[in-house]
Amino acid sequence: MPFSLPLVRPSGPVPRSRTAVCARSTICARRVAAVLGLALALALPAGARAQSDSGLGLIAGEVRLEAQTGGDAGMGSVALGSIWQVGSHHLLQLDLGAAAYDSVRTGRIAGHLSLQTAPGRKYGLFGVYEDVDEAAVQSYLGGVEAMWALAPGLRAEGQLGAGVVQPASTDFLFGAGRLTRAAGAVEFAAGYQIAAIDELDMGLTVHSVDLGVARVRGPLRLGAALRHDRITGSGRGADHRDTALVLSVGWRFGGRAGQGGDQGVGDRLFHTPRPVAPLWRAGVMRF
Numbered sequence: 001m002p003f004s005l006p007l008v009r010p011s012g013p014v015p016r017s018r019t020a021v022c023a024r025s026t027i028c029a030r031r032v033a034a035v036l037g038l039a040l041a042l043a044l045p046a047g048a049r050a051q052s053d054s055g056l057g058l059i060a061g062e063v064r065l066e067a068q069t070g071g072d073a074g075m076g077s078v079a080l081g082s083i084w085q086v087g088s089h090h091l092l093q094l095d096l097g098a099a100a101y102d103s104v105r106t107g108r109i110a111g112h113l114s115l116q117t118a119p120g121r122k123y124g125l126f127g128v129y130e131d132v133d134e135a136a137v138q139s140y141l142g143g144v145e146a147m148w149a150l151a152p153g154l155r156a157e158g159q160l161g162a163g164v165v166q167p168a169s170t171d172f173l174f175g176a177g178r179l180t181r182a183a184g185a186v187e188f189a190a191g192y193q194i195a196a197i198d199e200l201d202m203g204l205t206v207h208s209v210d211l212g213v214a215r216v217r218g219p220l221r222l223g224a225a226l227r228h229d230r231i232t233g234s235g236r237g238a239d240h241r242d243t244a245l246v247l248s249v250g251w252r253f254g255g256r257a258g259q260g261g262d263q264g265v266g267d268r269l270f271h272t273p274r275p276v277a278p279l280w281r282a283g284v285m286r287f
Contacts (some may be wrong), residue, residue, distance in 0.1 A: 057081045059091070060254035060267035064105075064221075070244045075281060076100050081269045093274050103283050105133040110272045112145065119264045120149035126159070128272060137278055139165050141174070147265045153182040155265055159273050172197045173203055174275035187214045189225070195275035197233075204233040206278050210246070221250035229278040260270050 054178035061082035068075035079097035086092045099105070107130070114124030121148035130139040143161015150156055153212030157178050164171040174195040181188045195206040224247050231240040254267065 010275075017201050024103045026184060026259070057085050058254055059085055060252065060269075062221075062250050062269060063250045064248055064250035066246055066248045068244045069248050071155060075244075076247075079272075081272075083269060086113075090114070091116055091122060093126075093270055095269075097272070099277070101280055102282075104135075104280050105284070106280065107131050107133065107214060108274075112270050114145070114147075114270075116266050119266065122147050122265055126161075126270065126272075128163075128274075130274070136167065137165065139163060141273065141275065143174075143273075145270055147268065149265050149269065155180050155268065157270060159270075161273070163275060165276060170199060172275060174273065176271070176275075178271055184218075187216055187221075187223075188212070189214070191271065193273060202233070204231055205237060206231050206275065208278050212246075214248075220253045221248075221252060223248040229281060231278065231282065242278075242282060251269060 013024075032063060040107050055185025061080070064079045064081075066075075066077045067078075071256055076108075077099040078097065081093060081095045084092045084094070091112075091114045093114070096108070096112040097110075097113075098107045108128060110126065110128040112124060112126040114122040116122040123144070125142070127142040128140070132138070141161055143159055145157065145159040147155060147157040157180075159176045162171065162173050172195045174193065176191065176193040178189065178191040189210075189212045191208075191210045193208040197204045197206070207230045208227065210225045210227040212223055214221050214223035224245065227244050227246055229240075229242045
């Protein structure tokens with residue numbers, strides 16, 4: 001039986017102040033998305049040559065659409081990520097995204113600031129803010145991350161951090177890891193994510209595993225992944241399992257579009273973690 005956080009929407013009319021907060025949040029997110037999208041569109045013709053004399057410029061980016069088939073809940077999502085050079089050794093990655101499930105819609109914005117000490121490695125800090133549409137609910141998380149080129153065409157990344165869901169102050173710890181192998185025009189990926197929630201009325205561990213393959217042709221990327229979510233523990237909502245097929249199409253610009261055979265990671269995007277997404281997909285967190 002799924003637990004319900006103290007975030008349940010009242011049955012009567014929504015208070016005006018809460019509606020105003022949601023409206024402002026939605027309008028703000030749309031404006032940010034429009035401004036960033038325009039900036040990236042203007043930067044596209046310059047591609048990787050967009051760097052200025054000050055060392056600030058667009059390196060690479062990707063737009064991706066995903067659709068889930070099967071599983072407990074239908075899902076669709078869109079994401080836009082970009083990497084910018086900041087000075088001689090620092091990189092700034094900016095992400096915007098939105099997802100729609102059967103019972104909830106969310107929007108998110110993320111930032112990653114990393115130091116590239118060699119062509120084959122970078123590490124730094126990240127932060128993610130996610131907002132639930134039509135509800136005064138937000139998720140905040142942050143932590144440390146690193147990416148390494150283990151061999152030509154093979155790279156690994158890892159992330160550790162903590163987060164909280166407001167206004168219930170439900171906090172959690174999480175970790176994530178991913179391996180990606182490029183073999184010519186085919187790319188294989190395997191990822192694992194774990195989150196631990198330890199509250200008085202629940203003790204849950206959320207696991208998410210995905211195995212995927214993609215066909216890369218120039219800037220175009222067509223992918224399919226099998227994802228398995230599992231929620232265990234002693235709290236309500238435990239012992240839940242869900243498996244789904246996720247189809248994706250992406251368009252990469254700048255950098256080495258469609259080329260993953262060397263050992264550079266500077267133009268490769270970090271995977272943005274979403275530790276509580278399995279709870280939303282399963283309908284365990286209700287608003």
